[in-house]
Amino acid sequence: MDANRWRLTRELFEAVVDLPRARWESRLAELCPDDAALREEVLGLLRADADATGGTAIAQHAPNVVAELAEHLSEDPTVHAGLALGPFRLVREIGRGGMGAVWLADRADGQFEQAVAIKLVRGGWDRAEDIARFRAERQILAGLSHPNIAHLVDGGMGEGGRPWLALEYVDGVDLGRWCDKHRLDLADRQRLFLTVCDAVQHAHQRLVVHRDLKPSNILVRADGVVKLLDFGIAKLIDADDAQVSATRVFTPEYAAPEQVRGETVTTSVDVYALGLLLYELLSGQRPYKVENSTPAAYERAILDQEPTRPSVAATRDGGGMSAANRHLTPARLRRELRGDLDAIVLKALRKQPTDRYASVADLAADVRRHLARQPVHARRGNFRYRATRFLQRHALAAALSAVAVLALVAGLGVALWQAQVARNERDTARQALAFMRTLFTNADPGQKQRGDLTARDLVDEGVRSVRRALAGQDAARADMLLAMGSAYLGLGLPDEAQPLLDEAGAIAQRLGDTLLVARILDETCSVLQYRNRADDCVPLVDRIEAMLDPSDPEHVETLVRAIDHRSTAHAPRNRHDAIVADSRRALALIPATADYDRLRADVTGTMAFSLVRLNRAAEAEAALRPLVDALRKAQNVEPRWLADVLDNFASTLTTKTDEALALNAEAVRLMESVYGADSPVIAGKVSNYGVALYKANRYTDALPVIERSIALNRAGGTPRATSLANALGNLGALHFQLGHDDASRAALNEAIELSEALQRPLDIGRALRWRANLSLAQARYADARADAQRATSVLAPLNKPESITVLRGRALNLAIDYAERGSAARTDAACAEAQGIAARFAALPEAGTPEARLATLLHALCGAAPAEAFKTAYAALPPDDFRQRQVRRIEAAWRTD
Incomplete structure (x- = not known):
């Protein structure tokens, strides 16, 4: 039907x-x-229903019905407390379900300490069926042994013949709530889901269908271990259904269509339930929209509706909370779910069991393929489907043909392989040499009758020559195309680089050259990052890691650079712990030889950047200083390499201002010597130098440097948009510090608009906070409060509650309240907040900063001498610090009161 x-x-x-x-x-x-x-x-249904209920002999069961009703009405949680069952004694009721109550119990025989969960079968008017289900559950659990399934401890009959089961006690929360509480990202949620799949597959291998998989039956302990519970309505596949139950028992929200229709239950029921579970874990939503949360409404939805795609449901009603719980923006969550994950979930939720995954293992395998960035079977194309069906219909003929073809190929291969390899190597070497000769000839101004050839001219000529010089030599041509693409990117020309990488990638795929494919994917990552699409690089890195062998010396450099690329995607989400962990893993893969010094320096610089942001600057300095000393002594060091290392090292010297400034200035000069003073490529080093001057309180010196970095970024066009947004935020902060309010607001407005277009939440939040500070100093309190609150909503999900970023937001919101409302804002709650902020600042390395001193003022205003608190604050703050203006606003409001 x-x-x-x-x-x-x-x-x-x-x-x-x-x-x-x-x-x-x-x-x-x-x-x-x-x-x-x-x-x-x-x-037929009506007659069957009448026959099933007509002979219930209700009078015969009335005592049991009355007893059960009395037990429920009493709702006395201690009704069985202290009852002895076997070696256990009941402590307290911890749950109640269809078969009865679940109690926490302790072992009472003195042999050893043990806590268990005991199921007490309820007194009921269909007691024979309950006992049959109890015995079935005991038999099922006895046959299961898996670390993620709550195991059977004991069982028996209590007084009055009431059955009980003692099960492993799991102190945990359901899987969905645990993931949200720990704000797991999509990949970690999928890995936990795979643990559940392994447990369910274990049951299926022992011919057990759970039939009631749902979040409340899957708990996660505090140590992160998943436990699958409640096989109370499980079904033995090879058992006679009449021996277990003749009743349809399931939870409507998590039932499969065939369960609702009363059809035969197979392992596909659990596949469907796991699809529902994965849907909720990924999107935070349910697949069906129901007007009323009733069993009948859910059953109608399951039978009649097609599930909404997870990528669409995830952003229903904005999707802000679901995205934040997964460290994503709503738009990013939608993009992550679109495609493979949509296909996997929807295949598991198909109405007909034969259209779903054939087993839980197949479902799990597709999830693993997605995590490894491999093609998933849920998205197989029509051609492959037709080919598979053809081979199934003609299996014998296809097999014989394959054997014949393989034999022929093997014979020819043995005969021709060595000769062909020799010819290929000879031809490749000749054509590669011819290509290089042509390239150098074209670099001669006399040959081109011009004396102003640039690096761009040389690369352009190389691209035009590569196809002619290496015709028929696919491997060499792919290598040269990759080199030309890298050269374009080094010149800041990603649009010119990408077509060459695409062409090289197609050749490498055709050749089956795994390492070359990985190298091209890695360079494609660089292009994506240059285009402000670092998130799109992460799937490529996952593919590279799945393709390469870390124990193969030829694979190491590409693998390490790919891991380093992932850090660029982590940085905008403040995931510096993950960056440090990835960097340490990458460093451990690099051989301890001079050939890998450049690679080691790049990864160490990445790690140092994140260590500084984790307030571990001393570790970062210790990691980079030996490298800087070695490069100073080395001969013929590449200027670009030295500039990168010096720039990274300068960022670690948070308390050595003069040395840091000298290093930043030297890095800029080195970049200018390579690319020229007007190249957008040097904008990053110029910006870092300007920020260093700002942090050294050299505001007037910093202004032209930061303005120069903005001009260079604008000249670079779209590829420099991320750097431009960051530089505009820096310019807005600097103008505010100098008292240029109009210029500050204009720069911050542009920074916010550009960061929103780029979906850069950290840059959005920082610029909003600076604009809130500006509005506070201008007494524009409504604007200040709106920006401060929005900044908090953007930045809080990306930072730990105790971080300096969150602390700054709390202090700013309190300062706005004090400036707007004066002493009326001095409530018990506000004073407790001020005390907490001041105490937290005192425990951080930022204890002596102006923002910490402002926090001290906010706390001091809750004391008995506000006038003295203002006097102390003015004296403690630098005379040219913008917080002097904010203190004046607060003081004016306080004195008015």
């Missing part, structure tokens, strides 16, 4: 079931006059 017919059948059944039996046929004829077969199906 299809879903529509079942829905009609159910509606007719519900419309007639309460009528006297004599009126069934006439009423059905009125409701369904044109479908005699459907009327017969409904009559």
Whole structure:
């Protein structure tokens, strides 16, 4: 019976079931006059229902019914406390389900300490069925042994013949809530889901279908271990159903269509339930929209509706909370779910069991393929499907043909392989040499009749020559195309680089050259990052890691650079712990030889950057100083390499201002010597120098440097947009510090607009906070409060609650309140907040900074001498610090009161 017919059948059944039996046929004829077969199906259901309930002998079961009702009405949680069952003694009730109550119990025989969960089968009017289900559950659990399934400890019959089961006690929370509480990203959620799949597959291998998989039956302990619970309605696949239950028992929200229709239950029921679970873990939503949260409404939705794609459901009603719980923006969450994950989940949720994954293992395998960035089977194309079906129909002929072809190929391969390799190597060497000769000839100004050839001219000529010089030599041509693409990117020309990388990638794929494919993917990562699409690089890095062998020396450099690229995607989300961990892993892969010094320096610089942001600057300095000393002594060091190392090292010298400034200035000069003073490529080093001057309180010196970095970024166009947004934020902060309020607001407005377009939450939050500070100094309190609160909403999900970033936001919001409301803002709650902020600042390395001193003022205003607090604050703050203006605003409000 299809879903529509079942829905009609159910509606007719519900419309007639309460009528006297004599009126069934006439009423059905009125409701369904044109479908005699459907009327017969409904009559069959009505008669079966009457037969099942007509012989219930309710009078015979009345004592049990009354006893159970009394037990529920009493709602006394201590009714069985202290009851001894076998070696256990009940402590307290911890749950109640369809079969009865679940109690926490302790071992009471003195042999050893043990806490268990004991199921007490309820007293019921169908007691024989309950006992049969109890025995089935005990038998099922006895046959399961898996670290992620709560195991059977003991069981027996209590006084009055009441059955009980002692199970492993799991002190945890359900899987969904645990993931949200720990704000796991999508990859970690999928890995936990795979743990559940392994447990369910273990049960299936032992011919057990759980039949009631749902979040409340999957708990996670405090140590992160997943436990699958409640096999109370599980089904033995090879058992006689009558021996277990003749009743349809399931949770409507997590039931498969065949369960709702009352059809045969197979392992596909659990596949469907796991699809629902994965849907919720990924999107934070349910796949069906129901008007009323009733069992009937859920059943109708399961039968009639097609599930909404997770990528669409995830951003329903904005999706802000779901995205924040996964360290993503709503737009990014939608993009992450679109494609593979949509396909995997929807395949698991197909209405017909035969259209789903054939097993839980197949579902898990597709999830693993997605995590490894490999093609998932849920998205197989039509051609492959048709080819597979053809081979299935002609299996014997196809097998014999394959054997014949393989034999022929093997014979020819043995005969021709050595000769072909020799010819290929000879031809490749000759054509590569010819290509290089042509390239150098073209570099001669006399040959081109011009004396102003640039690096761009040389690369352009090389690209035009590569196809002619290396015709027929695919491997060499792919290598040269990759080199030309890298050269374009080094010149800041990603749009010119990408087509060459695409062409090289197609050749490498055709050749089956794994390492070359990985190198091209890694360079494509560089292009994506240059285009402000670092997130899109992460799947490529995952593919590279899946392709390469870290124990193969030829693979190491590409693998390490790919891991280093992932850090660029982590940085905008403040995931510096992850960057440090990845960097240490990458450093451990690099051989301890001089050949890898450049690679080691790059990765160490990445790690140092994140260590500084984790307030571990001393570790960062210790890691980079030996490298700087070695480069100073070395001969013929590449200027670009030295500039990168010096710039990274300068950022670690947080308390050595003069040395840091000298290093930043030297890095800029080195970059200018290579690329020229007007190249957008040097904008990053110029910006870093300007920021260093700002941090040294040399505001007037910093202004032209930061303005220069902005001009260079603008000249670089779209590829420099991220750097431009960051530089504009720096310019806005600097103008504010110098008292140039209009210029500050203009720069910050542009920074916010550009950062929003680029979806850079850290840059958005920082610029908003600076604009809030500016509005506070200008007494524009409504604007200040709106920006401060929005900055908090953007930055808080990306930072730990105790971080300096969150602390700054709390202090700013409190300062705005004090400036707007004066002493009226001095409530008990505000004073407690001020005390907490001041105490936290005192425990951080930023204890002596102006922002920490402002926090001290906010706390001091809760004391008995506000005038003295203001006097102390003015004296403690640098005379040219913008917080002097904010203190004046607060003081004016306080004195007015």
